[in-house]
Amino acid sequence: MTDSLRELAQQLQQFANERDWQQFHAPKNLACALVVEAAELLEHFQWLTEDQSRSLDSARHDAVAAEMADVLLYLLQLSNALDVDLVAAAQTKLKTNALKYPVHLARGNSTKYDEL
């Protein structure tokens, strides 16, 4: 994991330790909290059109950024709890996706998006 992400992950661990909150941080609970935060993020967009979602006003943009931070913080706590290297896992996934959606097939037909 990168230095800044590792630093954040360590700060989160210390934060929870100081408050004796590790007892609540079973992976199952962190996965619940992650979904809850992701849904709070989605709440900002639910009645907007796609175009409106591309041009948020400044107050909404800040609120959305704060929700994105919450998602990242729970994801890092989960990576702590399960000892997962997030960046390595993401790199692996990117390689899988490159094989799954080769440019010459994916370009223009967007099968991924039509055939769920």
Add this chain to the structure above:
Amino acid sequence: MTDSLRELAQQLQQFANERDWQQFHAPKNLACALVVEAAELLEHFQWLTEDQSRSLDSARHDAVAAEMADVLLYLLQLSNALDVDLVAAAQTKLKTNALKYPVHLARGNSTKYDEL
């Protein structure tokens, strides 16, 4: 943002550009995809006890890590689309949380977890 995260974010942008997928990647749609991936992560835990979630077998651990990667990848694509510095936003949030839950009050009574 850290170098490795920025590198991942750039790879994702190139990946979508090559496939002409930016048209689908309105922030609203990326927020939907983020929740969907977070829920796929939760699906692994839904029938487990908290203790079971702390000791996943190797196959489940790998599957969970792959779902966590998906969450990170959509979060990075959203940060691209909205021009949000994720690590900076997370640092800001950590400072807010430290003020909101001071150690001497939060320790032992876990108010955060009882009073939602």
Add this chain to the structure above:
Amino acid sequence: MTDSLRELAQQLQQFANERDWQQFHAPKNLACALVVEAAELLEHFQWLTEDQSRSLDSARHDAVAAEMADVLLYLLQLSNALDVDLVAAAQTKLKTNALKYPVHLARGNSTKYDEL
């Protein structure tokens, strides 16, 4: 609760009893399963425009209806587990909403949708 909903709820209880699944059906777990099903429903719409979501083809329509059924079934199982009368709770909520969004104020300005 209405007769048909009550009948469904009773069938679900019997279904779980016969399989000795009540042990898994803590309200917390059912709430997890409900979110997971709701996200599977959302997955069908995540890359569609709003207009496309209004005119699903027949195969997609059937798949969406099946996901909606899953959401209802977990909601009913949760109402069993917590002894909640869903229809009564919904009627109460409707009255609250009518007070919260009076027609003469809500009509045309859609405050609910702009100020989340």
Add this chain to the structure above:
Amino acid sequence: MTDSLRELAQQLQQFANERDWQQFHAPKNLACALVVEAAELLEHFQWLTEDQSRSLDSARHDAVAAEMADVLLYLLQLSNALDVDLVAAAQTKLKTNALKYPVHLARGNSTKYDEL
């Protein structure tokens, strides 16, 4: 659909019509709102143990019932928008599940819950 559910669905349609809110109620948006409400429901349980989730105090029980009502109301609005008979869809799903998890196989080994 049962009479009480149909009555609720009709009330919701009238409620939205009076406020000119149908323009916001594309199925995609309703599916977003449904996930958001389901996550608000889950939020009540995220830090509870399964046992705690089985014995909510009265205030929490009422709050949970109100969130369950919100989930039902959006599910009904989606059934309006897509012309889906929810009870019929649920009955179909129950029959599918009975074939998928026969009692003599499902009882005691809970395969459904181990093999996601």
